[in-house]
Amino acid sequence: MNIPFLDLQRIPVDVKIKLENKFSSMLHSGVFSGGKEVENFEKKMAQRLDCPDFLACSNGTDALEIALRLLQIGPGDKVAVPALTWVSTAEVVKILGADIVFVDTDPDGLIDLEKLQKTTSDQLKAVIPVHLYGKMVDMEKLCSWANKNSVKVIEDNAQGFGSTLYGKAAGTWGNVGCFSFYPTKNLGALGEAGGLVLKDQNLLEQAKRMINHGQSSRDVHDIIGKNARIDSLQAAFLNIFLDHFDHWQYLRKNYAQIYLDKLSGLSDLALPSNCHERSHNLHLFTIQTPERDKLKPFLKQKGIGTAVHYPKIIPEMDPYKDDGDYPVAKSISQQTLSLPLNPFLDEKEVVFVSDTIRRFFNS
Ligand SMILES: *Cc1c(COP(=O)(O)O)cnc(C)c1O
Numbered sequence: 001m002n003i004p005f006l007d008l009q010r011i012p013v014d015v016k017i018k019l020e021n022k023f024s025s026m027l028h029s030g031v032f033s034g035g036k037e038v039e040n041f042e043k044k045m046a047q048r049l050d051c052p053d054f055l056a057c058s059n060g061t062d063a064l065e066i067a068l069r070l071l072q073i074g075p076g077d078k079v080a081v082p083a084l085t086w087v088s089t090a091e092v093v094k095i096l097g098a099d100i101v102f103v104d105t106d107p108d109g110l111i112d113l114e115k116l117q118k119t120t121s122d123q124l125k126a127v128i129p130v131h132l133y134g135k136m137v138d139m140e141k142l143c144s145w146a147n148k149n150s151v152k153v154i155e156d157n158a159q160g161f162g163s164t165l166y167g168k169a170a171g172t173w174g175n176v177g178c179f180s181f182y183p184t185k186n187l188g189a190l191g192e193a194g195g196l197v198l199k200d201q202n203l204l205e206q207a208k209r210m211i212n213h214g215q216s217s218r219d220v221h222d223i224i225g226k227n228a229r230i231d232s233l234q235a236a237f238l239n240i241f242l243d244h245f246d247h248w249q250y251l252r253k254n255y256a257q258i259y260l261d262k263l264s265g266l267s268d269l270a271l272p273s274n275c276h277e278r279s280h281n282l283h284l285f286t287i288q289t290p291e292r293d294k295l296k297p298f299l300k301q302k303g304i305g306t307a308v309h310y311p312k313i314i315p316e317m318d319p320y321k322d323d324g325d326y327p328v329a330k331s332i333s334q335q336t337l338s339l340p341l342n343p344f345l346d347e348k349e350v351v352f353v354s355d356t357i358r359r360f361f362n363s
Pocket residue numbers: 059060061062085086088089130156158159179180181182193194
């Protein structure tokens with residue numbers, strides 16, 4: 001068996017043909033920036049998320065940076081960030097010269113709301129909740145606390161597209177929602193892409209300018225922006241992938257259910273909570289075990305690829321060094337293991353992964 005963690009060569013042939021045809025027609029059209037594909041993508045995304053507008057951009061990290069700039073976060077300001085996340089969440093705060101207040105996570109890896117509420121300071125201007133692994137932070141609770149304390153909420157929804165809470169889509173709860181369509185996400189481009197949801201019409205207009213050099217009309221640059229436009233080609237590919245999204249989510253759900261059924265009852269293994277619920281997009285299927293560092297090479301030797309999200313918490317990385325204690329996030333980083341979960345697997349492979357893991361624990 002050879003079961004890679006995620007192999008994008010496995011995109012089904014019929015989808016590959018559609019992508020090739022799309023590339024060919026784009027090449028003939030000569031439109032590589034803006035245009036109909038970008039418009040269509042933004043329209044379809046807004047529909048799907050059930051929100052008035054969606055703004056496509058270059059990637060998820062730029063989306064986060066733009067969100068902070070729109071909310072005028074800068075030197076002297078503090079921004080709360082979970083101790084366990086992909087580095088972008090912390091990186092953008094530093095880029096803008098603001099200070100990070102790290103917050104420990106709960107056992108699922110989400111920002112701990114009790115601990116967040118204890119960090120209040122006058123300088124705390126914003127919080128960036130991350131829907132890690134696709135599981136949503138309790139946004140109702142977080143937003144109501146943030147409103148009362150005049151703290152802005154920037155959702156890092158890079159991993160949460162397709163997740164909902166009380167029927168409301170991830171990325172539409174905060175003041176700004178940030179999306180990534182990096183190739184490995186549930187909705188992934190064939191390169192870099194991202195997007196933003198902004199509720200405030202004024203901020204939305206500013207964001208449109210900001211991603212295009214602060215330009216309001218040709219050669220008029222009212223604000224300092226950057227080049228954070230999406231490629232038309234990527235928007236076109238994403239339009240094709242969007243048509244397959246629901247079916248691929250269905251497959252993910254099926255495979256996750258197999259893992260949950262087959263892996264239950266092992267004493268040294270904790271399964272992810274609530275991931276069987278409809279509201280979870282199953283971006284990653286993460287188990288936790290103190291045996292992680294033995295299990296990973298064992299699976300590799302049997303031909304099974306896994307990944308660790310993430311082996312190091314951010315406050316332990318040099319540019320973000322912080323002496324605080326983040327015991328829960330730290331323990332996840334030491335015990336978490338992501339199993340293969342993507343629409344390009346087949347059922348036999350998922351069963352084989354499960355059986356191999358059972359064999360590891362039973363021997
Ligand atoms: C992928 C990811 C990002 C960054 O998105 P890019 O499009 O790669 O810039 C940010 N935050 C989290 C949690 C991510 O998983």
